[in-house]
Amino acid sequence: MSPNEKLITLSRPELFDRVNQIVRSLEVLNLSHKFFGFDNIDKFRPRQNTNHIEPSGRDEMWLLFFLSGICSQGFEVLKFDYEPNGKALMIVKDLTEQDPKMRGVHTSQFIYPIWLRTCAKDISIVYKLRNGNLYLRSSSNNKVCEEIYKELKPFEHLAEKVNFELV
Numbered sequence: 001m002s003p004n005e006k007l008i009t010l011s012r013p014e015l016f017d018r019v020n021q022i023v024r025s026l027e028v029l030n031l032s033h034k035f036f037g038f039d040n041i042d043k044f045r046p047r048q049n050t051n052h053i054e055p056s057g058r059d060e061m062w063l064l065f066f067l068s069g070i071c072s073q074g075f076e077v078l079k080f081d082y083e084p085n086g087k088a089l090m091i092v093k094d095l096t097e098q099d100p101k102m103r104g105v106h107t108s109q110f111i112y113p114i115w116l117r118t119c120a121k122d123i124s125i126v127y128k129l130r131n132g133n134l135y136l137r138s139s140s141n142n143k144v145c146e147e148i149y150k151e152l153k154p155f156e157h158l159a160e161k162v163n164f165e166l167v
Contacts, residue, residue, distance in 0.1 A: 062117055070110065074098075078128070088120035093128040100129055104136035108162045111138065112155070115145035126167075134167040 001007065010018065067077050074096040082088035090110060094103050104127040111123045124139040144161040147153040 066113060066117070073106075074103075075107070082114070082118040082120050085119050086121060088114050088118050088123045089126070090114065090124070091126040091128065093132065094130050097130065100127075100135055103127065104138070105164070107136075108138035108140075108159070108164070111140050111162065112145055112148060112158055115140075115142060116149070137165045137167055139163045139165075 070077055070092065074094065075092040076095055077090065078093055079089065079091040092107055096103065107125045107127045110125055114120065114123050121142045122139065124137055126134065127136040129135050140158065140162050144158060148155055148157055
């Protein structure tokens with residue numbers, strides 16, 4: 001071992017306690033960051049361009065939270081590619097044994113948050129069954145999402161305008 005390296009030995013309970021302390025510390029930092037942002041929102045707001053959807057935070061942060069949310073609903077994200085103002089494609093695999101038709105339609109709800117972050121012109125979600133077989137492609141475009149974003153149409157408008165294709 002080099003002089004800058006140290007070896008520590010922890011039992012599982014000790015390691016668990018340290019991880020909990022780190023998580024609590026990160027939660028406090030996150031909360032203080034939110035308080036700071038809220039307390040100073042008037043200073044930040046005039047600098048925002050209201051004609052453009054401005055992403056907040058790093059792409060990696062958004063991706064982590066977004067994909068975690070999808071995974072918590074029983075899907076595995078196999079692929080996610082996008083070009084800003086271009087095309088976005090997400091391929092998900094169902095990890096449940098629920099009705100494939102309902103689950104496939106359920107994945108279409110991911111179109112709007114993907115557009116919101118990427119401003120992609122065309123957004124597609126490919127849904128695969130638990131066994132890996134292709135089942136459904138749902139897609140929509142930026143015009144539908146923009147109408148919802150500008151509150152010209154309710155969110156249900158997306159359900160009316162999504163194209164579903166059995167594959």
